[in-house]
Amino acid sequence: MVRYIRGLTVLSLLLVVALVPVSLSGAAMGGKLEIFSWWTAGGEAEGLSGMFSVYKKLYPGVEIVNATVAGGAGTNAKAVLATRLTGGDPPDSFQVHAGLEVQKYDPAGFLDPLDTIFKSEGWEKVFPTGLLTLLRYQGHYWSVPVNIHRANVMWYSKKVFTANYLTPPVTFDEFFKVADALKAKGIVPFVLGDKEGWEAGHAFEAVLIGTLGADAYRGLWTGKTQWTDARVAQALNTFKRMLTYTNSDHAALTWDGAGQYLIDAKGAMEIMGDWENGWFQSKNYADYGWAPPPGNTGVFDALSDSFSLPKKAPDRENAMNWLKVAGSKAGQEAFNPKKGSICARTDCNQSLFNPYLQSAAKDWRSNALVPSVIHGAAAFESWATQYKDALALFVTSGDVAKTQATLQAACKDAGVCK
Amino acid sequence: MARETVPVQIQSVPAPRIASRRWPPSADRIASVLLIAPSVLAIAVFVYGFIAFTGFASLTKWNTLRPDFTFIGLANYARLFSTVRFQIDLHNTVTFTILFLVLCLSLGFGLAVLLDRGVRGEGIFRSIFLFPLALSFIVTGVVWRWLLNPGSVELGSTGVNQLFDRAGLGFLKSGWYTDPGIGIKAVVVAATWQLSGYVMAMYLAGLRGIPEELREAALVDGASEVQIYRHIIVPLLHPITLGAIIILGHISLKIFDLVVAMTGPGPGFSSDVPAFFMFDTTFRGNYFAQGAGIAVILLIMVAVLIIPYLVFNLRTETQR
Amino acid sequence: MRAAVPRTRGEVPWLRLASYAVLVAAALFYLLPIYVLVITGMKSFAEVNLYRMWDLPSRFSLDSFVKAWLGSATQGFRGLSNNFWNSVRLAVPATLLSAALGSMNGYVLSKWRFRGSDSLFALLLFGMFIPYQSILIPLVQVLSRIGLYGSIPGLIFVHVVYGIPITTLIFRNYYATVPGELVEAGKIDGAGILGIYRSIMFPISMPAFAVVMIWQFTSIWNDFLFGVIVTPRPAVQPITVALNNLAGSYIVEWNVQMAGALLAALPTMLLYIVLGRYFMRGLLAGSLKA
The missing domain is CATH 3.40.190.10 (Periplasmic binding protein-like II)
Incomplete structure (x- = not known):
């Protein structure tokens, strides 16, 4: 019996010690912004953090949570994301490929249309028509494109x-x-x-x-x-x-x-x-x-990576600002040279890009386009x-x-x- | 470690003094029912209610984020069984279960016999064999993924292959989980590493429970050691073998975490399992109905294994 | 349990030697992954090389652990520290609640049986074996309706509910060995159902509590499926989910992954080393005797 009591004492001590640091976390200053993506490899992670720095300069009080889920082309991320959407606990904004992929997230039920912000930011003028067509689903824009990638x-x-x-x-x-x-x-x-x-x-x-x-x-x-x-x-x-x-x-x-x-x-x-x-x-x-x-x-x-706005985004205001950064010239110029993609916007400064990307930008304008x-x-x-x-x-x-x-x-x- | 790695031996409970059927029931009687009511309710809803819901969902057209409960009968099942990936999954499950059981039982039994014969440092050996049980399948998966990473002809061997190279046993090298011919069998290695010690512990306890007099008597009768094991000890250990088969068997039917962390579906789905397919198709592909179908098939496989055993156990208890 | 009595009679020396050889070989097999885990974690970044993974480190360094714990802002991945504490905040309350609930259920189902209580017990028990895939889909829906989805309390709730069968089983088996006369004596003294529990059963329940708590703590700490489904948000992820994520990320070096694995394994391994005896008892929960 004494042995058991001693054992239990050890156990409860372990538990108590473990409980102490609980108070250390939580309660952050200002709002948060949770960005969900599957960018965990070298260049893409750097590109994302480049865009984060642009955001931080504009909104220094906001804590950015970089919610990446590993797995290329988003294989694991998409599973986690769908669960979070149905569970009513979505991130503030998440990565989605421009095109029919958005159908998976049942945009009418789970996302907010972004037509107003496309107008107010003048994006219909700076994104190429082909891309705008790709982005429109059921008559609305559901996400803001940040780049164009070439798959082939x-x-x-x-x-x-x-x-x-x-x-x-x-x-x-x-x-x-x-x-x-x-x-x-x-x-x-x-x-x-x-x-x-x-x-x-x-x-x-x-x-x-x-x-x-x-x-x-x-x-x-x-x-x-x-x-x-x-x-x-x-x-x-x-x-x-x-x-x-x-x-x-x-x-x-x-x-x-x-x-x-x-x-x-x-x-x-x-x-x-x-x-x-x-x-x-x-x-x-x-x-x-x-x-x-x-x-x-x-x-x-x-293909094009873009960011969406879930209906139940917990930090809506921050998320809207994020989308504005993602669609802005500064945001795209910070993101794309590192990510290794060309801007979704047509007005990026080409000198920021390496020879490959300059050639890709040229091809993007002259080649026959097909969807991935x-x-x-x-x-x-x-x-x-x-x-x-x-x-x-x-x-x-x-x-x-x-x-x-x-x-x-x-x-x-x-x-x-x- | 899986929550279920506890052998179900149901302790017999002496019959109550008098089955009290007085009416009105005493305050204590009411209290006793109230005390377990929350648990019973929780299990009724979260186990049986949810299973019923999943069963229903598997008969519908629910293939979008928002439920679509149009009833389509068994169409999802028909489709599932004609899907190549699911056929491979079932095949993998059978391969995994058989190999895993054979390896765990033979390794566990062998080690238990060796330890039971009295060796120096028994406690240390026992602890070493048993500790992987304390780990998460995720940890096991991460470690074994690197150990069984074959490396390549071009850049050099890594992991266990590298060890073989150094020991001059290069012929033992293999592609492990990257070889579609091996696939799930590589996962068996990791699973055996984690759970064979547990079988060892069960057998050891069983061996320790066999009265010394039985062996002595057999020895006096002129039986050899091998005969004693074959005719006396192994039969006496049958209940333990059965228990281990049930526990390991249902773990292998449900295996998921280990595959996630170690291999993923693998080349040509060679290490894919139904539980992983379910997760993939439901939460990534939005095929909720199909995912529910896989879950129901998993449940049926487990039930076929478990229910007879549970019934048998409870029967023998009431007979005692 | 009978103590190990060395039985050397009729044994040939080489047979003994052979058994030691087999045992040592087996021990090497079980220790191999731990060897790699530990030495990899102790290497400095300069020394980490997949093609020299079996070599001992030339100098001791905890770089990998530090990086796995704190993450790397420049590389853009999160460390496991926050998730470690999430797991603690999850496993400790869930373990305590489970044990309390299991003790109550076991007490009633062994000492206050009523008609149908055995069948009820069998139905409870089946819940222990179900593939959790068969309840995941409605689980997400229901948790989000009752506002528990995506939070640690939600995950605690899930673990407590699905822990009911096993904890009930262990306590019921334990209380079954307690003589019924004790309860009768309590009744004669005029104690009620709760009084008897408090004054008679609870004080002698410590061994069963130890077993149940170790088992629940280990399985909750090690759980992945419920964690990835109920709490995928980085801020509330338990450590297993975060580790799996870390290990799948291209930017995280494999030595950091190994160090992370060791961090995630540490609490349950310590528990095992300190309280290994109870661990064995948990395994043999069915024949648990006072």
Whole structure:
């Protein structure tokens, strides 16, 4: 009995000691601002904190809570966010891809339309028309765009290419020739990191564009092109062959981990969005080049990050100010050079941007624009998820016919294909 | 550690003196009912009521943030069973459960026998085998993710593979959870690490409960050590084996945290499990109805395992 | 429990040696992850290298722990300190409440049984085994209706409710071994149901309280699913949720993740080291004897 009492005394002492610091936290000065995003990698995190500093200068009394949820392309973040919205405990503002992704959050039920602030800030004049169209859903604006990303970029190690007297491939035939040459030298030709399940679908977008061309690719998401089309099978076969040139540990790596192959000059090419550019910079790596993936010349596969306003945002006033900063010239100029994206606004000072981004800005104005599916622009989230899962499976199964059938079924589910 | 890692041995309670059926009931009788009423009510609502709601939701068209209770019968289930990802998940669950049970039971039993035979430092060994149970699956997942990170041919091995390389056992290297052929089996390694000590402790207690006279008598009869284990000890430990199978089995059916922290769904969903799919499809994909369907299937699997055992336990108690 | 009596009769020396070899090998397997956790945490940033993860640190440094605890403003990630205290604020009250409730239920269900109380007990018990996925969807809806969603009190409430089955089981089993005559004697002295509990049952309940509290504390501290569903907001996240987040973040070095894992494991590991005996008892809760 005495033993028990002694044991319990120890336990309760532990508990009491543990309770003491409770009073230390809580009760902050002034208001808060909770910004929810999935920006946790090098360049993107720096970009976000750049925008935070602009906000802090204007509203020094507000404490910013940087509520990031790890997981690229927001895979985990979206799960947490949906729960918080339905639970009635939303953040003050959250990241959402411009485009049909917003449908997932049932904007009429959970978000506030931002038409007034678009007017008062004059944003309809400074954002490009194509983007404004993408942002409008059910006749309203639901989020403020901060940037434009290009999804279809092929990054390559200059060192590898010059050492082997090669030039970046423009067609798929050239791609395989280059890949064979590099493989013989013991270099990984096609670097991939598909740990999180969306990266294969991302790379395949570029293969689809390269095989079908801009118009037919766009048609896949509107029902004009059927997924049963022979060119889709052709794209899958090409992708399957490309996958034989990847690094052995692709399933263990995230996109940035895979980029390490380029930095170490042990890998040659990686198809990834231009956030890779920001990441290379944060790693002080400069010896990289970029080109459109095979067949993608003249096509800009676009996505845009934007911020929304939940109906029950606890610090509404602060959130409105945040959205104003996010849409402002100063905010976007602080954010984008680091994030590795171009401004959603058309009036940013180009000299702030590195050569890649300047070239991207030029392409954005001159290229054919297509929406990215993996990054929420082209399709409803539910369809995008089915597409993503089908491609993640394809990497291991390599089953062209079955994958094509699944993709067609997904299109039917979405009510776009008959 | 899962909340449920307590073997359900229900202590028999002596029958009450007289079943009091006096009316009006005494103040104490009323008080006794009032005392447990909040708990009973809470369980009625939060367990049974919620399960009923989930069951109902699985029969509807609810695929948006706001509920849509249009009744569509079993369509969600039909669709679920034809979904490749779910088929893989079920397959993974079976693989996981079998491997996990076999490894935990054999490792647990083996270690318990060795410790029971009397070794120096028994207490230390016991503590070492048991302490992983004190950890969260999240901690286990984070650590094992790095231990079973294979590294690559190009950049060099990491984790356990690196250890193999150094020991000259390079042939043992494997892609672990990054190899679609292994996938969930790599998670079994971590789960076994965490819970086999618990099986060891159960068996050890069981072995310690076997009267020494039984063994002595068998020895006198000329039985060998192996025969004693086979014919006397193992049969006596059957209830413990059964209890361990029930506890481990239902943990493996529900496994979630460990997969989240360690691997995620893995390449080609090779380490995906129904509980993870449920979380993913419900809260990320907004397929509430489908998520509810997965939850109901999980519940049925667990119930098939647990209910006979609970009934059996309660029966034997009332018979005593 | 019978004390361990070394039984050496009829044993060949090499067999003994072999058993030690197996035990030591097994011990190495169980300690391996802890070895990596500890040495990684103690390395300075300059020394951390995935390709040399098994090497001992050349000099002792707590950099990783400091960074995991405080976070890094420049890299833009939060440390675990706030979440650690969230977990404390969660686990302590939830444990105490659970134990109190379980004790009451166990007392009634063992000493004040009524018709149907056994079936009721069985129904309670089943709640311990359900996959919590089967209640998550309505849980979020209901918690938000009653204003408990997204807060630590809400999470405490959830843990107390879903802790009822196990705590009731342990206390009921414990009280079952208390002779009924004690209760009868109390009745004869004119004590009521609460009086008997206060003067007779509670004072002898300490072993059961110890077991229940250790178990509830450990499982609440280690919980992830309820935490990620009920309290995803960074300010109220428990440590397991924050750790999972930290470990999934690209900007957080793996040594910081390891240090974070150790921080999250510390309280339950300490509890285990200090009160390991009760831990064993918790495992064998069914045969718990006074």
